[in-house]
Amino acid sequence: MTPTTQTRKPIDEIKPEDLEVFPVWEFADDEETSNQDETWIRPVDTSLVPLGATALTVGATFTTAAGMELRGYVGVSTDSDFEISHAAVLSTGQYLCVPAADYWNAEAEYAELASALGLLASDIFPLRFSLRVLIEGENLLRTGEFKG
Secondary structure, three states, X not given: OOOOOXXXXXXXXXXXXXXXXXXXXXXXXXXXXXXXXXXXXXXXXXXXXXXXXXXXXXXXEEEOXXXXXXXXXXXXXXXXXXEEEEEXXXXXXXXXXXXXXXXXXXXXXXXXXXXXXXXXXXHHOOEEEEEOOEEOOOOOOOEEEEOO
C-alpha cells in the first residue's frame, strides 16, 4: 500500500517503498494512544531534511566494505548540529538495526546484521551511507559511515 501523509506505522515496519514516496519521517509522539506507542512514525511532506528537527528517519543508500548496495534509513537530528544516531538496513523484508558505535549492545547488533546478510562483519564495515535528500540549505547529499 502506497503511504500517504496520513500513514502511521511502527518504525520497524517501514519499507524501502515507503522511503521512496516520503524520504523523511518523524516520530508521532504527540499521537500516542493505546494502539500507537512511541515507536510509531509518520511521513513528513518535504523534499529536504528540515533544520531544527530531532530524531528524523531519512532514506539512505548504503554501501558495504565489499561494495554491496543496500537501502534503508539513517536517524538524523538537525536541531543544533547535524547528528546521526542510528540506522537500519531494509533487506529482503527484514529490518536490520545499525546502531551508533556507543550503543550499549552495538557489537551484538553488528553481528546480527552480518549474519542476516550472510556476510562477515569485515565485508560490511565500514558501512558507508548517503542520504537520499538534501539537508535544508545544503547543495550536496550528506554522507558518512558506521565503522562497526
